[in-house]
Structure formats: C-alpha cells, structure tokens
Amino acid sequence: MMIVFIGPPGAGKGTQCRRLVELLNIPHLSTGEMLRDVMREDSALARWLASYIDAGKLAPDHLVMRIVAQKLQGDECKPGALFDGFPRTIVQAQLLDDYLIEHHRPLDVALNLQVDEEILVERLLKRAETDGRADDNYETIRERLRVFRTQTSPLIEYYTKQGKLEEIDGARPEAEVFHSIQTAITKYQKLGIGKQ
Numbered sequence: 746m747m748i749v750f751i752g753p754p755g756a757g758k759g760t761q762c763r764r765l766v767e768l769l770n771i772p773h774l775s776t777g778e779m780l781r782d783v784m785r786e787d788s789a790l791a792r793w794l795a796s797y798i799d800a801g802k803l804a805p806d807h808l809v810m811r812i813v814a815q816k817l818q819g820d821e822c823k824p825g826a827l828f829d830g831f832p833r834t835i836v837q838a839q840l841l842d843d844y845l846i847e848h849h850r851p852l853d854v855a856l857n858l859q860v861d862e863e864i865l866v867e868r869l870l871k872r873a874e875t876d877g878r879a880d881d882n883y884e885t886i887r888e889r890l891r892v893f894r895t896q897t898s899p900l901i902e903y904y905t906k907q908g909k910l911e912e913i914d915g916a917r918p919e920a921e922v923f924h925s926i927q928t929a930i931t932k933y934q935k936l937g938i939g940k941q
C-alpha cells in the first residue's frame with residue numbers, strides 16, 4: 746500500500762508510523778529524517794538546508810521530491826511505502842501523484858491526524874527538553890504550526906477531492922489512535938485497494 750500521513754508537528758505521526766510500518770511491513774519514509782541525515786553532512790547543501798529547517802521553513806519542493814524518488818526506486822519500496830511528513834505542499838502532492846501514476850503505483854489512502862494547536866505546542870515544548878532538536882523551540886514551533894496551517898492543510902481538501910482522505914482524532918491515547926488507523930486501513934484493504 747502507498748499511504749500518506751498528514752498531521753501538524755507534534756501530532757504523533759512518528760510514533761503511529763512506527764507502529765503502522767511494523768503492521769504492514771512497508772518502509773517508513775520520513776522526509777524530516779531524510780533531510781536531517783543530509784544536514785549531518787559537512788557540505789554546502791547541508792548548510793543551505795539548515796537555513797530553512799532550523800528556521801521552521803519548508804525545504805524546496807523539488808529537492809524533497811528528488812530525495813523521496815531516490816528512496817522509492819529501492820526494492821524495499823516494492824510492497825509500498827508510508828510517507829511521513831510528505832507531501833507538505835500542494836506542489837509536492839502533485840509531484841508525488843505524477844511519480845506514482847507514472848510508476849503504476851497510485852496512492853491508496855491519506856491519513857490526517859488531527860490535534861488542537863494548544864496541545865501541540867505543549868507536546869513539542871516537552872519534546873524539546875528531551876530530544877534537543879534545533880527546530881523545537883517556542884518561536885520555531887509557532888512558525889512550523891503556521892506553515893502547516895497555510896501550506897500543508899490544503900492537502901486535506903486535495904485528498905478529500907480524490908476520495909482518499911481518512912480523518913483520525915490524534916488527541917486520544919496512543920493505542921486508541923492506532924486502533925482507528927488500523928480500522929481505516931482495513932477498510933481500504935477490504936476494498937482491495939493497495940493489493941498488487
């Protein structure tokens with residue numbers, strides 16, 4: 746299955762994705778992780794990327810798509826993939842659709858994990874204390890939430906129009922959220938979607 750996971754920073758996407766890839770046995774493609782890997786290199790590209798990411802801004806669409814396409818070419822993505830934090834803009838969603846259609850693997854479902862902004866800020870500030878991520882400080886958190894509202898949330902309508910959106914209430918305990926995700930995925934599997 747090809748699955749997109751949408752949700753604001755701090756919604757719990759990472760945690761739920763780890764559980765879901767184990768269940769479905771597909772790779773977890775987190776663009777945030779991929780970009781942080783690039784940033785660990787000592788290169789001009791790494792420094793250029795850091796100027797976006799450390800400020801809570803989105804990395805350029807075509808660069809992100811290029812990194813994702815490289816991953817999708819690998820054999821491990823033959824059974825499908827779970828996209829975490831990608832796409833984040835309408836342009837990225839269109840680039841992904843074009844790529845998947847060209848490779849005869851259209852997207853099956855887009856999960857939207859919803860959580861109120863006050864809860865998100867609280868969770869992200871807590872994470873900042875333990876993870877030490879450069880982009881988990883109050884100013885950047887506010888900026889990332891603004892970027893989500895303005896640039897990423899239009900994807901909800903984009904995938905609704907395609908009949909592929911599943912809404913998940915992410916404010917509940919982790920196990921309950923995962924149960925809802927499983928129910929949504931099973932519905933698509935029963936319809937025979939995502940089978941090769």
Ligand code: AMP
Nearest residue numbers: 776777798801802803804809830831833
């Ligand atoms: P995440 O780990 O998903 O919270 O991503 C951390 C940061 O990486 C984001 O705030 C963005 O700056 C950047 N990033 C991750 N995914 C994307 C994407 N699909 N497009 C552009 N920038 C991204």
